[in-house]
Amino acid sequence: MNLWNDPVHVIADWLGGLLGGLGMPPAVATVLLALLGIVILASALMVLDIFLVWVERKVVARFQDRLGPNRVGPYGLIQPFADIIKLIIKEDITPDGADKPVFNLAPLLSLMSVLILWAIIPLAPLVLGVDLNVSLLYLVAAGAIGTLSIIMAGWASNNKYALIGAYRQVAVLVSFEIPMITTLLIPTVLSGSMGLKAITESQGIWYVVLSPLGAFIFLTAAIAELGRTPFDMNEAESEIVAGFHIEYTGMKFGLFYAGELLHAFTFGGFLAILFFGGYRLFGLENLGPAVAAAILLAKAMIGYWVIMWIKYTLMRIRIDHMLTFNWKFLTPLAFTLLMVTALVNALLRDSGTGVYVAGMFFSNVLLGWIALEIARRHARSARDKHERTGPVLETVRRQA
Amino acid sequence: MTIAQIIFLIVAAGTLASAVIVVTTPNLVHAALWLVSTLFGVAVVFALLNAGFLAVVQVVVYIGAIAILFIFAVMLTRREQRDFGQQMNRFWWLGALVAVATFAGLAAMLQSWSGLSGAAAADLPIGFDSVGALGDALISPQAFVLPFEVASVLLLAALVGAVYVAFNRK
Numbered sequence: 005m006n007l008w009n010d011p012v013h014v015i016a017d018w019l020g021g022l023l024g025g026l027g028m029p030p031a032v033a034t035v036l037l038a039l040l041g042i043v044i045l046a047s048a049l050m051v052l053d054i055f056l057v058w059v060e061r062k063v064v065a066r067f068q069d070r071l072g073p074n075r076v077g078p079y080g081l082i083q084p085f086a087d088i089i090k091l092i093i094k095e096d097i098t099p100d101g102a103d104k105p106v107f108n109l110a111p112l113l114s115l116m117s118v119l120i121l122w123a124i125i126p127l128a129p130l131v132l133g134v135d136l137n138v139s140l141l142y143l144v145a146a147g148a149i150g151t152l153s154i155i156m157a158g159w160a161s162n163n164k165y166a167l168i169g170a171y172r173q174v175a176v177l178v179s180f181e182i183p184m185i186t187t188l189l190i191p192t193v194l195s196g197s198m199g200l201k202a203i204t205e206s207q208g209i210w211y212v213v214l215s216p217l218g219a220f221i222f223l224t225a226a227i228a229e230l231g232r233t234p235f236d237m238n239e240a241e242s243e244i245v246a247g248f249h250i251e252y253t254g255m256k257f258g259l260f261y262a263g264e265l266l267h268a269f270t271f272g273g274f275l276a277i278l279f280f281g282g283y284r285l286f287g288l289e290n291l292g293p294a295v296a297a298a299i300l301l302a303k304a305m306i307g308y309w310v311i312m313w314i315k316y317t318l319m320r321i322r323i324d325h326m327l328t329f330n331w332k333f334l335t336p337l338a339f340t341l342l343m344v345t346a347l348v349n350a351l352l353r354d355s356g357t358g359v360y361v362a363g364m365f366f367s368n369v370l371l372g373w374i375a376l377e378i379a380r381r382h383a384r385s386a387r388d389k390h391e392r393t394g395p396v397l398e399t400v401r402r403q404a
Numbered sequence: 405m406t407i408a409q410i411i412f413l414i415v416a417a418g419t420l421a422s423a424v425i426v427v428t429t430p431n432l433v434h435a436a437l438w439l440v441s442t443l444f445g446v447a448v449v450f451a452l453l454n455a456g457f458l459a460v461v462q463v464v465v466y467i468g469a470i471a472i473l474f475i476f477a478v479m480l481t482r483r484e485q486r487d488f489g490q491q492m493n494r495f496w497w498l499g500a501l502v503a504v505a506t507f508a509g510l511a512a513m514l515q516s517w518s519g520l521s522g523a524a525a526a527d528l529p530i531g532f533d534s535v536g537a538l539g540d541a542l543i544s545p546q547a548f549v550l551p552f553e554v555a556s557v558l559l560l561a562a563l564v565g566a567v568y569v570a571f572n573r574k
Contacts, residue, residue, distance in 0.1 A: 145460050
């Protein structure tokens with residue numbers, strides 16, 4: 005055990021020895037060190053968050069053929085700090101009739117639900133908060149707290165748009181949670197564990213190769229849970245202005261915004277851990293924890309970029325289309341995929357690696373093709389029916 | 405007193421206090437939110453008992469599904485949910501009696517339980533796979549496969565029933 009290979013434990017031991025030397029009981033020192041670790045991790049993430057604001061603004065600018073922030077500092081890098089100063093000195097408004105404690109608690113919970121996710125993310129083999137054996141359920145539980153914060157914000161604001169935004173978010177989250185949990189079970193089936201470290205360690209072959217469809221469904225459900233375009237029902241600017249955070253000003257809005265960006269980045273990280281090998285990259289991770297953490301963060305950044313790419317390319321889907329898409333396409337597909345994955349895994353596990361990988365990959369491709377074919381036929385028959393009855397009749401019939 | 409005991413006392417006090425507020429607050433949404441706080445406290449107690457799986461499931465099921473459904477249903481009712489009437493009716497003594505009797509029954513049962521008087525259970529060995537053990541127990545014929553399957557069939561029936569009720573006949 006040395007500083008290069010296991011920095012966290014070496015520093016913790018050293019600090020623990022130091023505190024013990026000062027006459028502090030070991031139990032108190034342990035708690036103090038744990039608190040210190042939490043504060044350092046959370047602070048590092050908040051600083052990263054400031055950088056993410058710049059990344060997001062630069063990337064959206066490139067997608068929209070603009071330059072983005074480029075005035076303050078080199079490449080506009082100081083711009084987020086100017087934004088923060090602006091947010092802090094803005095007037096903090098609490099709307100009339102708002103439920104004050106709930107109103108103030110909601111932004112905190114929103115950011116917290118994202119920060120607690122990093123407790124289970126293995127940055128390197130020995131640099132991780134806790135190696136929970138139910139990590140994947142923990143991910144879902146944290147998402148539940150995030151939903152709770154949005155409901156609280158929507159209800160406490162005493163604003164109809166905010167309430168509608170909260171309703172929509174619950175509808176979306178309750179439905180997309182199902183394919184999400186189902187696809188979370190695919191890495192579990194493949195690795196035989198629910199711990200993120202074990203899942204990372206077992207990915208000699210990235211799970212995206214074994215289950216490309218699973219990675220796709222996970223990404224879709226993740227974007228829905230993030231509430232980003234094309235699933236941004238909860239804040240749809242053109243329909244309900246800003247949804248649940250319409251009444252928030254200054255730094256309270258800032259917390260929601262920071263939470264959203266960090267959430268997207270975090271899900272990029274989970275995509276990397278579950279399907280793209282986590283901190284592993286052709287043995288480079290053995291060079292040291294710093295390299296491993298850099299690999300994971302780079303992969304998370306690529307995942308984040310994909311989420312941004314989708315956000316700024318696609319338009320918003322209507323809410324009924326979106327729920328239909330989830331319940332009639334994504335959910336059955338996810339369940340079938342889980343069954344097929346478990347079956348193929350059990351049948352081919354003992355045959356050679358080549359056969360196993362090919363079997364897994366092509367069963368996924370075949371399943372995806374069948375699903376698309378069914379969806380295509382269904383869409384065609386719906387379109388034919390629509391042409392026979394005509395758009396006016398269709399509307400009348402639906403209203404009747 | 406160890407750190408774990410101090411944390412337990414703080415969490416237990418918080419859980420009990422929020423549980424009391426759930427029934428005393430006049431605002432329905434606040435009651436639901438305090439219920440979330442109570443359920444979260446119970447999850448922390450599970451975590452303190454090394455039952456990580458139960459702790460996480462407690463949050464997923466009770467906070468993520470049930471409490472959110474509560475709040476959703478309450479929000480669908482009138483905006484002003486304050487009930488300005490009396491919070492007690494004339495049968496309050498009956499409710500108190502049932503509560504005291506239940507508490508006495510539970511206390512008497514716990515008195516005869518060996519875990520309360522005997523030495524504390526030994527800590528689980530490091531790396532003990534409690535989730536794996538739970539999974540094995542749930543599908544092992546010597547253990548709980550029958551209750552597990554019965555519960556599964558029951559849930560499936562509920563699911564089919566829900567789909568049938570919601571089904572829109574053409």
